[in-house]
Amino acid sequence: MLLQVARADSTPQTMTAVPDKPAAPDFALQDADRVLHRLSKQRGKAVLVNFWATWCPPCRREMPSMQRAWKKLQGGNFEMYAVNVGEDEDTIFGFTFSTGVELTFPILLDRDAHIIKAWPVVALPTSFVIDPQGRIVYRAVGGREWDDPQLLRQIRELMDNK
Amino acid sequence: MLSRHVLAGVIAICMMPALPLFGAESVHTTDPDTGIESWEIHTQNVSLRLTQILPDQVRGFYSARGFDAESVELLATGACVFQTIFRNESAKRAIEFNLADWRVLTAKGEQPLRLERDWQQEWAKRRVSASARTAFRFALYPTEHRYEIGDWNMGMTTYALPLGSRFDLRFVWRENGKRREAVLYGVRCAEETTK
Numbered sequence: 001m002l003l004q005v006a007r008a009d010s011t012p013q014t015m016t017a018v019p020d021k022p023a024a025p026d027f028a029l030q031d032a033d034r035v036l037h038r039l040s041k042q043r044g045k046a047v048l049v050n051f052w053a054t055w056c057p058p059c060r061r062e063m064p065s066m067q068r069a070w071k072k073l074q075g076g077n078f079e080m081y082a083v084n085v086g087e088d089e090d091t092i093f094g095f096t097f098s099t100g101v102e103l104t105f106p107i108l109l110d111r112d113a114h115i116i117k118a119w120p121v122v123a124l125p126t127s128f129v130i131d132p133q134g135r136i137v138y139r140a141v142g143g144r145e146w147d148d149p150q151l152l153r154q155i156r157e158l159m160d161n162k
Numbered sequence: 163m164l165s166r167h168v169l170a171g172v173i174a175i176c177m178m179p180a181l182p183l184f185g186a187e188s189v190h191t192t193d194p195d196t197g198i199e200s201w202e203i204h205t206q207n208v209s210l211r212l213t214q215i216l217p218d219q220v221r222g223f224y225s226a227r228g229f230d231a232e233s234v235e236l237l238a239t240g241a242c243v244f245q246t247i248f249r250n251e252s253a254k255r256a257i258e259f260n261l262a263d264w265r266v267l268t269a270k271g272e273q274p275l276r277l278e279r280d281w282q283q284e285w286a287k288r289r290v291s292a293s294a295r296t297a298f299r300f301a302l303y304p305t306e307h308r309y310e311i312g313d314w315n316m317g318m319t320t321y322a323l324p325l326g327s328r329f330d331l332r333f334v335w336r337e338n339g340k341r342r343e344a345v346l347y348g349v350r351c352a353e354e355t356t357k
Contacts, residue, residue, distance in 0.1 A: 011251075057316055112293070123300065123304045141314070142313050142314035143314075
């Protein structure tokens with residue numbers, strides 16, 4: 001299955017600008033350690049919000065690249081939330097151990113799939129980049145290589161415009 | 163001046179139903195380890211790949227997501243299921259699609275895919291849990307979507323055909339408001355054991 005999605009590596013990595021930059025729906029979700037994260041508290045930062053599930057091959061495939069992007073951008077005006085849809089801590093732990101990569105960005109649990117309903121998500125994975133003013137500025141449907149220079153440049157431009 | 167025969171030929175061509183203009187070939191591959199088969203086509207700035215999902219894989223996946231045994235069996239043997247990847251490969255334009263426009267072509271004629279909304283009605287009747295239905299919603303390929311440049315996705319598509327059936331799939335999308343279509347030929351539903 002991973003062979004099928006590997007093709008994403010060789011294609012240009014893009015995000016699409018979202019017209020009118022709608023306000024990002026707020027959420028407050030716990031991570032696997034039961035720490036609460038509220039999106040609206042991240043004003044002043046660029047935020048990557050990724051909706052995913054462990055059973056979704058392209059979601060799994062893009063996680064290591066999200067970790068690499070996190071390492072490059074964390075410490076600046078940047079936050080990353082990987083919002084798991086509909087699964088529990090045990091399932092997520094099982095997945096994170098299997099990746100062979102330590103995922104250090106917050107993985108949040110939308111266990112009842114309530115939060116995702118407020119977002120324009122049709123399929124998993126779908127990712128959004130939120131600007132420091134709390135607006136959705138980019139969208140990406142399907143997996144990406146998040147440490148791609150072009151994607152990092154687009155996020156850094158937002159980080160610089162706090 | 164056109165002869166009568168040439169004129170008749172021109173009229174006949176003009177009256178023919180619209181056919182795919184691009185003769186891209188479907189590529190068929192078989193995994194040497196599992197025997198699972200895939201079909202893929204790249205045409206007109208999109209690509210489509212279908213990969214068989216074995217009934218046992220369907221059983222395992224949906225049992226783990228809270229479906230009862232009877233509902234799982236309905237999915238595993240009452241339809242054929244394919245892992246589906248559809249990509250916008252255009253560097254210039256977005257595309258839109260609606261799986262309700264896609265058609266299964268067999269010797270008996272054509273029929274639509276079995277869509278998520280059809281299944282959800284069944285799950286409601288069977289009182290399948292909300293969490294299982296949510297998992298189902300996101301596991302199936304979305305019925306309608308718009309793909310911007312670089313967008314793609316993977317999910318299951320389902321077909322109301324007996325296991326082992328052969329069919330062609332006419333898939334349809336819109337680019338810049340214009341209808342495009344192509345055919346993925348010779349697809350075969352998985353059987354209980356493929357190899």
